[in-house]
Amino acid sequence: MSHSSKSPWLIHYDASSCNGCDIEVLACLTPMYDVERFGIINTGNPKHADIFLVTGSVNDQNIKVVQQIYEQMREPKVVIACGVCACSGGIFKECYNTLGGVDMAIPVDVYAPGCAVRPEAIIDAVVKGLGILEQKRAALDAAKSKKKEA
Amino acid sequence: MFIPMLIFGLICAPILGCLLAGVDRKITARMQGRVGPSILQPYYDFRKLLGKDTGHTNRTESVYIFMYLLFVVIATVLFFLGGNFLLVVFVLTLGVLFFILAAYAPGSPYASIGANREILAVMAYEPMVLLVAAGLYLATGTFDVVAMTQASKPAIIMLPLLFLGFIYVLTIKLRKSPFDLSMSHHAHQELVRGMTTEMNGQTLAMVELAHWYESILYLGWVALFVIWKGWVGLIVALLVAALVYFLEILVDNNFARMKWQFALKSSWWLALILGLLNLGVILLLGLAL
Numbered sequence: 001m002s003h004s005s006k007s008p009w010l011i012h013y014d015a016s017s018c019n020g021c022d023i024e025v026l027a028c029l030t031p032m033y034d035v036e037r038f039g040i041i042n043t044g045n046p047k048h049a050d051i052f053l054v055t056g057s058v059n060d061q062n063i064k065v066v067q068q069i070y071e072q073m074r075e076p077k078v079v080i081a082c083g084v085c086a087c088s089g090g091i092f093k094e095c096y097n098t099l100g101g102v103d104m105a106i107p108v109d110v111y112a113p114g115c116a117v118r119p120e121a122i123i124d125a126v127v128k129g130l131g132i133l134e135q136k137r138a139a140l141d142a143a144k145s146k147k148k149e150a
Numbered sequence: 151m152f153i154p155m156l157i158f159g160l161i162c163a164p165i166l167g168c169l170l171a172g173v174d175r176k177i178t179a180r181m182q183g184r185v186g187p188s189i190l191q192p193y194y195d196f197r198k199l200l201g202k203d204t205g206h207t208n209r210t211e212s213v214y215i216f217m218y219l220l221f222v223v224i225a226t227v228l229f230f231l232g233g234n235f236l237l238v239v240f241v242l243t244l245g246v247l248f249f250i251l252a253a254y255a256p257g258s259p260y261a262s263i264g265a266n267r268e269i270l271a272v273m274a275y276e277p278m279v280l281l282v283a284a285g286l287y288l289a290t291g292t293f294d295v296v297a298m299t300q301a302s303k304p305a306i307i308m309l310p311l312l313f314l315g316f317i318y319v320l321t322i323k324l325r326k327s328p329f330d331l332s333m334s335h336h337a338h339q340e341l342v343r344g345m346t347t348e349m350n351g352q353t354l355a356m357v358e359l360a361h362w363y364e365s366i367l368y369l370g371w372v373a374l375f376v377i378w379k380g381w382v383g384l385i386v387a388l389l390v391a392a393l394v395y396f397l398e399i400l401v402d403n404n405f406a407r408m409k410w411q412f413a414l415k416s417s418w419w420l421a422l423i424l425g426l427l428n429l430g431v432i433l434l435l436g437l438a439l
Binding site for chain 1: 175179182183184185188191194195197201202203343346347349351
Protein backbone atom coordinates (compact mmCIF):
# COMPACT_ATOMS: atom_id res chain seq x y z
CA MET A 1 0.00 0.00 0.00
CA SER A 2 2.72 2.46 -0.88
CA HIS A 3 0.80 4.09 -3.72
CA SER A 4 0.34 7.45 -2.07
CA SER A 5 3.80 7.72 -0.56
CA LYS A 6 5.62 7.14 -3.84
CA SER A 7 4.12 10.11 -5.59
CA PRO A 8 3.45 12.99 -3.20
CA TRP A 9 2.55 16.17 -5.05
CA LEU A 10 2.99 19.41 -3.14
CA ILE A 11 1.26 22.72 -3.06
CA HIS A 12 3.12 25.54 -1.36
CA TYR A 13 1.39 28.60 0.09
CA ASP A 14 3.11 31.61 1.64
CA ALA A 15 0.73 32.75 4.40
CA SER A 16 2.68 35.72 5.77
CA SER A 17 6.22 34.45 5.62
CA CYS A 18 9.20 36.79 5.29
CA ASN A 19 10.19 34.68 2.22
CA GLY A 20 13.04 33.04 4.14
CA CYS A 21 11.21 29.71 4.42
CA ASP A 22 9.83 30.02 0.86
CA ILE A 23 13.33 30.25 -0.54
CA GLU A 24 14.22 27.10 1.41
CA VAL A 25 11.12 25.30 0.07
CA LEU A 26 12.15 26.17 -3.49
CA ALA A 27 15.74 25.16 -2.69
CA CYS A 28 14.43 21.60 -2.20
CA LEU A 29 13.59 21.47 -5.94
CA THR A 30 17.08 22.46 -7.11
CA PRO A 31 19.76 19.97 -8.23
CA MET A 32 21.32 20.23 -4.74
CA TYR A 33 18.39 18.54 -2.97
CA ASP A 34 16.30 17.37 -5.96
CA VAL A 35 13.13 16.15 -4.21
CA GLU A 36 11.82 14.82 -7.55
CA ARG A 37 13.99 11.78 -6.71
CA PHE A 38 11.15 10.79 -4.37
CA GLY A 39 8.48 11.58 -6.95
CA ILE A 40 7.71 14.90 -5.28
CA ILE A 41 6.36 17.51 -7.69
CA ASN A 42 5.57 21.11 -6.84
CA THR A 43 2.14 21.56 -8.41
CA GLY A 44 0.47 24.94 -8.30
CA ASN A 45 -2.91 23.26 -8.09
CA PRO A 46 -4.66 22.27 -4.83
CA LYS A 47 -6.81 19.70 -6.67
CA HIS A 48 -3.71 17.78 -7.76
CA ALA A 49 -1.82 18.10 -4.48
CA ASP A 50 -1.44 15.57 -1.65
CA ILE A 51 0.71 17.66 0.69
CA PHE A 52 0.04 21.25 1.69
CA LEU A 53 3.18 23.16 2.70
CA VAL A 54 2.41 26.40 4.53
CA THR A 55 5.04 28.95 5.47
CA GLY A 56 4.45 31.94 7.74
CA SER A 57 1.81 32.65 10.36
CA VAL A 58 -1.89 33.07 9.74
CA ASN A 59 -3.65 36.45 9.94
CA ASP A 60 -7.15 37.78 9.31
CA GLN A 61 -6.41 38.44 5.64
CA ASN A 62 -5.13 35.01 4.64
CA ILE A 63 -6.98 32.60 6.96
CA LYS A 64 -9.79 32.28 4.36
CA VAL A 65 -7.26 31.54 1.62
CA VAL A 66 -5.51 28.85 3.68
CA GLN A 67 -8.86 27.23 4.49
CA GLN A 68 -10.03 27.36 0.89
CA ILE A 69 -6.87 25.72 -0.45
CA TYR A 70 -7.23 23.02 2.21
CA GLU A 71 -10.86 22.41 1.25
CA GLN A 72 -10.04 22.17 -2.45
CA MET A 73 -7.48 19.41 -1.85
CA ARG A 74 -8.80 15.86 -2.28
CA GLU A 75 -8.48 13.19 0.41
CA PRO A 76 -6.08 11.79 1.56
CA LYS A 77 -4.14 14.98 2.30
CA VAL A 78 -1.47 16.11 4.75
CA VAL A 79 -0.61 19.59 6.02
CA ILE A 80 2.96 20.54 6.92
CA ALA A 81 3.74 23.76 8.77
CA CYS A 82 7.15 24.92 7.54
CA GLY A 83 9.15 27.24 9.79
CA VAL A 84 8.56 28.43 13.31
CA CYS A 85 6.07 31.14 12.24
CA ALA A 86 3.84 28.50 10.61
CA CYS A 87 4.24 26.22 13.66
CA SER A 88 3.31 28.70 16.37
CA GLY A 89 3.47 32.25 15.08
CA GLY A 90 7.16 32.53 15.99
CA ILE A 91 8.40 36.00 16.89
CA PHE A 92 5.11 37.42 15.60
CA LYS A 93 3.02 35.30 17.99
CA GLU A 94 1.96 38.17 20.26
CA CYS A 95 1.50 40.70 17.43
CA TYR A 96 -1.90 42.43 17.21
CA ASN A 97 -2.19 41.49 13.50
CA THR A 98 -1.34 37.78 13.81
CA LEU A 99 -3.67 34.95 14.73
CA GLY A 100 -0.84 32.45 15.35
CA GLY A 101 0.34 29.23 13.68
CA VAL A 102 -1.34 27.48 10.77
CA ASP A 103 -3.17 25.18 13.20
CA MET A 104 -5.41 28.15 14.02
CA ALA A 105 -6.91 27.75 10.52
CA ILE A 106 -6.65 24.07 9.53
CA PRO A 107 -5.52 20.79 11.15
CA VAL A 108 -1.73 20.44 10.86
CA ASP A 109 -0.10 16.99 10.66
CA VAL A 110 3.62 17.76 10.77
CA TYR A 111 5.48 20.70 12.31
CA ALA A 112 8.89 21.60 10.84
CA PRO A 113 10.46 24.31 13.02
CA GLY A 114 13.39 26.55 12.09
CA CYS A 115 14.04 30.15 11.18
CA ALA A 116 14.44 29.74 8.33
CA VAL A 117 13.56 26.04 8.12
CA ARG A 118 16.43 24.07 6.54
CA PRO A 119 15.77 22.14 3.31
CA GLU A 120 16.83 18.96 5.16
CA ALA A 121 14.15 19.65 7.79
CA ILE A 122 11.53 20.17 5.07
CA ILE A 123 12.47 16.88 3.39
CA ASP A 124 12.35 15.12 6.81
CA ALA A 125 8.91 16.63 7.46
CA VAL A 126 7.64 15.51 4.04
CA VAL A 127 8.93 11.97 4.62
CA LYS A 128 7.17 11.95 8.01
CA GLY A 129 4.07 13.31 6.27
CA LEU A 130 4.18 10.38 3.83
CA GLY A 131 3.63 7.94 6.72
CA ILE A 132 0.59 9.92 7.82
CA LEU A 133 -0.63 10.06 4.21
CA GLU A 134 -0.50 6.24 4.09
CA GLN A 135 -2.47 5.96 7.36
CA LYS A 136 -5.11 8.36 6.07
CA ARG A 137 -5.34 6.43 2.82
CA ALA A 138 -5.81 3.17 4.70
CA ALA A 139 -8.52 4.80 6.84
CA LEU A 140 -10.21 6.10 3.69
CA ASP A 141 -10.13 2.63 2.08
CA ALA A 142 -11.54 1.07 5.25
CA ALA A 143 -14.36 3.61 5.35
CA LYS A 144 -15.11 2.94 1.68
CA SER A 145 -15.31 -0.85 2.11
CA LYS A 146 -17.49 -0.39 5.21
CA LYS A 147 -19.83 1.80 3.16
CA LYS A 148 -20.00 -0.90 0.49
CA GLU A 149 -20.91 -3.60 3.06
CA ALA A 150 -23.65 -1.41 4.51
CA MET B 151 -1.10 -11.13 -36.83
CA PHE B 152 -4.51 -9.85 -35.71
CA ILE B 153 -4.43 -11.03 -32.09
CA PRO B 154 -0.77 -10.11 -31.30
CA MET B 155 -1.17 -6.62 -32.78
CA LEU B 156 -4.47 -6.14 -30.95
CA ILE B 157 -2.73 -7.01 -27.67
CA PHE B 158 0.18 -4.74 -28.59
CA GLY B 159 -2.06 -1.76 -29.35
CA LEU B 160 -4.33 -2.30 -26.35
CA ILE B 161 -1.90 -3.37 -23.61
CA CYS B 162 1.75 -2.96 -24.66
CA ALA B 163 1.30 0.57 -26.07
CA PRO B 164 0.29 2.17 -22.74
CA ILE B 165 3.01 0.22 -20.87
CA LEU B 166 5.61 1.46 -23.36
CA GLY B 167 4.11 4.96 -23.13
CA CYS B 168 4.41 4.85 -19.34
CA LEU B 169 8.06 3.78 -19.52
CA LEU B 170 8.68 6.43 -22.19
CA ALA B 171 7.26 9.11 -19.86
CA GLY B 172 9.53 7.80 -17.08
CA VAL B 173 12.60 7.85 -19.32
CA ASP B 174 11.58 11.34 -20.42
CA ARG B 175 11.55 12.57 -16.81
CA LYS B 176 14.86 10.85 -16.05
CA ILE B 177 16.62 12.33 -19.09
CA THR B 178 15.10 15.75 -18.36
CA ALA B 179 16.42 15.58 -14.79
CA ARG B 180 19.89 14.55 -16.02
CA MET B 181 19.90 17.44 -18.50
CA GLN B 182 19.18 19.76 -15.56
CA GLY B 183 21.94 18.22 -13.42
CA ARG B 184 19.52 16.33 -11.14
CA VAL B 185 19.23 12.64 -10.26
CA GLY B 186 15.57 12.49 -11.22
CA PRO B 187 12.77 10.12 -10.25
CA SER B 188 12.53 6.39 -10.88
CA ILE B 189 11.68 5.33 -14.43
CA LEU B 190 8.45 3.86 -13.00
CA GLN B 191 7.43 7.24 -11.52
CA PRO B 192 4.58 7.85 -14.03
CA TYR B 193 3.14 4.46 -12.97
CA TYR B 194 3.37 5.41 -9.27
CA ASP B 195 1.62 8.70 -10.05
CA PHE B 196 -1.09 6.81 -11.94
CA ARG B 197 -1.67 4.36 -9.06
CA LYS B 198 -1.86 7.19 -6.57
CA LEU B 199 -4.37 9.10 -8.69
CA LEU B 200 -6.58 5.99 -8.92
CA GLY B 201 -6.59 5.73 -5.10
CA LYS B 202 -7.43 9.38 -4.50
CA ASP B 203 -10.87 10.63 -3.62
CA THR B 204 -12.25 12.07 -6.88
CA GLY B 205 -14.34 15.22 -6.99
CA HIS B 206 -16.05 16.92 -9.91
CA THR B 207 -16.77 20.58 -10.47
CA ASN B 208 -19.02 19.43 -13.30
CA ARG B 209 -19.94 15.75 -13.62
CA THR B 210 -19.96 15.71 -17.43
CA GLU B 211 -16.21 16.36 -17.31
CA SER B 212 -15.42 12.73 -16.45
CA VAL B 213 -17.72 11.50 -19.26
CA TYR B 214 -15.87 13.66 -21.79
CA ILE B 215 -12.52 12.45 -20.46
CA PHE B 216 -13.69 8.85 -20.76
CA MET B 217 -14.66 9.50 -24.39
CA TYR B 218 -11.24 11.11 -24.97
CA LEU B 219 -9.52 8.01 -23.59
CA LEU B 220 -11.83 5.71 -25.58
CA PHE B 221 -11.17 7.41 -28.93
CA VAL B 222 -7.43 7.61 -28.32
CA VAL B 223 -7.42 3.87 -27.54
CA ILE B 224 -9.48 3.13 -30.68
CA ALA B 225 -7.08 5.22 -32.81
CA THR B 226 -4.03 3.46 -31.34
CA VAL B 227 -5.49 -0.03 -31.78
CA LEU B 228 -6.62 0.80 -35.34
CA PHE B 229 -3.12 2.01 -36.18
CA PHE B 230 -1.31 -1.05 -34.83
CA LEU B 231 -3.83 -3.37 -36.49
CA GLY B 232 -2.71 -1.75 -39.75
CA GLY B 233 -5.99 0.04 -40.44
CA ASN B 234 -6.67 3.13 -42.51
CA PHE B 235 -4.30 6.00 -41.67
CA LEU B 236 -6.86 8.72 -42.40
CA LEU B 237 -9.37 7.06 -40.08
CA VAL B 238 -6.74 6.97 -37.32
CA VAL B 239 -6.09 10.71 -37.78
CA PHE B 240 -9.79 11.60 -37.65
CA VAL B 241 -10.64 9.34 -34.69
CA LEU B 242 -7.74 10.87 -32.77
CA THR B 243 -8.92 14.40 -33.58
CA LEU B 244 -12.37 13.49 -32.27
CA GLY B 245 -10.72 12.29 -29.04
CA VAL B 246 -8.83 15.57 -28.64
CA LEU B 247 -12.09 17.48 -29.19
CA PHE B 248 -13.63 15.59 -26.25
CA PHE B 249 -10.60 16.56 -24.16
CA ILE B 250 -11.19 20.21 -25.05
CA LEU B 251 -14.90 19.88 -24.10
CA ALA B 252 -13.83 18.36 -20.77
CA ALA B 253 -11.61 21.36 -20.09
CA TYR B 254 -14.47 23.76 -20.86
CA ALA B 255 -17.04 21.85 -18.76
CA PRO B 256 -16.16 23.12 -15.25
CA GLY B 257 -16.13 26.78 -16.36
CA SER B 258 -12.83 27.40 -14.59
CA PRO B 259 -10.96 30.38 -16.11
CA TYR B 260 -7.62 28.54 -16.12
CA ALA B 261 -9.02 25.41 -17.75
CA SER B 262 -10.96 27.54 -20.28
CA ILE B 263 -7.84 29.45 -21.35
CA GLY B 264 -6.07 26.10 -21.63
CA ALA B 265 -8.93 24.79 -23.81
CA ASN B 266 -8.79 27.92 -26.03
CA ARG B 267 -5.10 27.38 -26.53
CA GLU B 268 -5.60 23.68 -27.26
CA ILE B 269 -8.03 24.63 -30.06
CA LEU B 270 -5.33 26.91 -31.50
CA ALA B 271 -2.83 24.05 -31.18
CA VAL B 272 -5.20 21.72 -33.07
CA MET B 273 -5.54 24.41 -35.76
CA ALA B 274 -1.75 24.68 -35.88
CA TYR B 275 -0.90 21.00 -36.37
CA GLU B 276 -3.90 19.65 -38.26
CA PRO B 277 -2.98 21.01 -41.77
CA MET B 278 0.46 19.43 -41.49
CA VAL B 279 -0.99 16.10 -40.30
CA LEU B 280 -3.39 16.00 -43.27
CA LEU B 281 -0.53 16.79 -45.66
CA VAL B 282 1.42 13.93 -44.07
CA ALA B 283 -1.51 11.59 -44.79
CA ALA B 284 -1.62 12.83 -48.41
CA GLY B 285 2.17 12.50 -48.73
CA LEU B 286 2.21 8.96 -47.37
CA TYR B 287 -0.53 8.10 -49.87
CA LEU B 288 1.47 9.51 -52.79
CA ALA B 289 4.63 7.77 -51.65
CA THR B 290 3.14 4.33 -51.00
CA GLY B 291 -0.06 4.36 -53.04
CA THR B 292 -2.26 3.40 -50.10
CA PHE B 293 -3.83 4.70 -46.90
CA ASP B 294 -3.58 1.29 -45.24
CA VAL B 295 -0.94 1.28 -42.52
CA VAL B 296 -0.25 -2.43 -43.00
CA ALA B 297 0.48 -1.88 -46.73
CA MET B 298 2.71 1.12 -45.91
CA THR B 299 4.88 -1.09 -43.68
CA GLN B 300 5.37 -3.49 -46.61
CA ALA B 301 6.79 -0.80 -48.95
CA SER B 302 9.91 -1.73 -50.92
CA LYS B 303 11.68 1.48 -49.84
CA PRO B 304 11.08 3.92 -46.95
CA ALA B 305 8.62 6.77 -47.63
CA ILE B 306 11.09 9.31 -46.23
CA ILE B 307 13.11 9.10 -49.47
CA MET B 308 10.23 10.83 -51.23
CA LEU B 309 9.00 12.85 -48.25
CA PRO B 310 12.08 14.40 -46.59
CA LEU B 311 10.53 17.87 -46.23
CA LEU B 312 7.20 16.51 -44.97
CA PHE B 313 9.12 14.48 -42.36
CA LEU B 314 10.83 17.64 -41.08
CA GLY B 315 7.51 19.48 -40.98
CA PHE B 316 5.88 16.61 -39.10
CA ILE B 317 8.67 16.56 -36.49
CA TYR B 318 8.01 20.28 -35.99
CA VAL B 319 4.28 19.87 -35.31
CA LEU B 320 4.97 16.78 -33.19
CA THR B 321 6.23 19.14 -30.47
CA ILE B 322 2.82 20.84 -30.51
CA LYS B 323 1.00 17.51 -30.51
CA LEU B 324 3.03 16.20 -27.56
CA ARG B 325 2.45 19.54 -25.74
CA LYS B 326 6.15 19.98 -25.11
CA SER B 327 8.03 23.24 -24.67
CA PRO B 328 8.21 25.65 -26.60
CA PHE B 329 4.60 24.72 -27.45
CA ASP B 330 3.28 23.55 -24.05
CA LEU B 331 0.64 26.25 -24.33
CA SER B 332 -2.51 24.50 -23.12
CA MET B 333 -1.05 22.49 -20.24
CA SER B 334 2.33 21.40 -18.99
CA HIS B 335 3.85 18.65 -16.91
CA HIS B 336 6.52 21.01 -15.68
CA ALA B 337 6.14 23.70 -13.08
CA HIS B 338 5.23 26.51 -15.46
CA GLN B 339 2.33 27.76 -13.46
CA GLU B 340 0.88 30.80 -15.17
CA LEU B 341 -2.26 28.79 -16.02
CA VAL B 342 -2.04 26.66 -12.84
CA ARG B 343 -2.36 23.34 -14.75
CA GLY B 344 -4.07 24.57 -17.87
CA MET B 345 -6.67 22.14 -19.21
CA THR B 346 -6.36 19.70 -16.30
CA THR B 347 -6.75 22.36 -13.58
CA GLU B 348 -10.13 21.06 -12.38
CA MET B 349 -9.47 17.37 -13.04
CA ASN B 350 -8.35 15.18 -10.16
CA GLY B 351 -8.16 11.60 -8.95
CA GLN B 352 -9.44 9.03 -11.44
CA THR B 353 -10.27 11.65 -14.08
CA LEU B 354 -6.67 12.84 -14.10
CA ALA B 355 -5.49 9.21 -14.16
CA MET B 356 -7.50 8.70 -17.38
CA VAL B 357 -5.82 11.77 -18.91
CA GLU B 358 -2.38 10.34 -18.04
CA LEU B 359 -3.31 6.97 -19.54
CA ALA B 360 -4.52 8.64 -22.74
CA HIS B 361 -1.20 10.52 -22.97
CA TRP B 362 0.72 7.25 -22.84
CA TYR B 363 -1.33 5.87 -25.73
CA GLU B 364 -0.97 9.11 -27.66
CA SER B 365 2.81 9.38 -27.41
CA ILE B 366 3.28 5.79 -28.63
CA LEU B 367 0.82 6.41 -31.47
CA TYR B 368 2.74 9.52 -32.61
CA LEU B 369 6.03 7.65 -32.51
CA GLY B 370 4.29 5.01 -34.63
CA TRP B 371 3.54 7.74 -37.19
CA VAL B 372 7.20 8.77 -37.15
CA ALA B 373 8.22 5.14 -37.70
CA LEU B 374 5.82 4.92 -40.64
CA PHE B 375 8.00 7.39 -42.59
CA VAL B 376 11.08 5.21 -42.22
CA ILE B 377 9.80 1.62 -42.21
CA TRP B 378 10.23 -0.73 -45.18
CA LYS B 379 9.65 -4.43 -45.76
CA GLY B 380 11.58 -6.78 -43.49
CA TRP B 381 13.21 -6.79 -40.05
CA VAL B 382 15.93 -4.26 -40.89
CA GLY B 383 13.33 -1.69 -41.87
CA LEU B 384 11.42 -2.27 -38.63
CA ILE B 385 14.53 -1.88 -36.47
CA VAL B 386 15.68 1.26 -38.29
CA ALA B 387 12.16 2.71 -37.92
CA LEU B 388 12.16 2.02 -34.17
CA LEU B 389 15.60 3.60 -33.78
CA VAL B 390 14.52 6.71 -35.71
CA ALA B 391 11.37 6.98 -33.55
CA ALA B 392 13.50 6.79 -30.38
CA LEU B 393 15.90 9.39 -31.78
CA VAL B 394 13.03 11.74 -32.63
CA TYR B 395 11.67 11.44 -29.09
CA PHE B 396 15.13 12.22 -27.68
CA LEU B 397 15.19 15.30 -29.91
CA GLU B 398 11.80 16.32 -28.46
CA ILE B 399 13.19 16.06 -24.92
CA LEU B 400 16.25 18.10 -25.95
CA VAL B 401 14.07 20.83 -27.47
CA ASP B 402 11.73 20.67 -24.45
CA ASN B 403 14.62 21.46 -22.12
CA ASN B 404 16.28 24.15 -24.18
CA PHE B 405 13.45 26.42 -25.27
CA ALA B 406 11.27 28.83 -23.37
CA ARG B 407 7.56 28.76 -24.15
CA MET B 408 6.47 30.59 -27.31
CA LYS B 409 3.23 32.51 -27.74
CA TRP B 410 0.34 30.82 -29.55
CA GLN B 411 0.65 33.32 -32.43
CA PHE B 412 4.11 31.94 -33.19
CA ALA B 413 2.93 28.33 -32.90
CA LEU B 414 0.07 28.94 -35.33
CA LYS B 415 1.98 31.07 -37.87
CA SER B 416 5.14 29.00 -37.95
CA SER B 417 3.37 25.67 -38.30
CA TRP B 418 1.08 26.96 -41.08
CA TRP B 419 4.01 28.46 -42.99
CA LEU B 420 5.96 25.22 -42.57
CA ALA B 421 2.96 23.21 -43.72
CA LEU B 422 2.60 25.51 -46.71
CA ILE B 423 6.28 25.61 -47.68
CA LEU B 424 7.65 22.18 -46.68
CA GLY B 425 4.43 20.22 -47.15
CA LEU B 426 3.14 21.65 -50.40
CA LEU B 427 6.64 21.91 -51.91
CA ASN B 428 7.28 18.26 -51.16
CA LEU B 429 3.91 17.16 -52.55
CA GLY B 430 4.30 19.45 -55.58
CA VAL B 431 7.71 18.05 -56.48
CA ILE B 432 6.44 14.46 -56.24
CA LEU B 433 3.45 15.23 -58.44
CA LEU B 434 5.42 17.29 -60.98
CA LEU B 435 8.15 14.72 -61.40
CA GLY B 436 5.54 11.99 -61.62
CA LEU B 437 7.26 10.06 -58.86
CA ALA B 438 4.00 8.90 -57.32
CA LEU B 439 3.59 5.16 -57.41
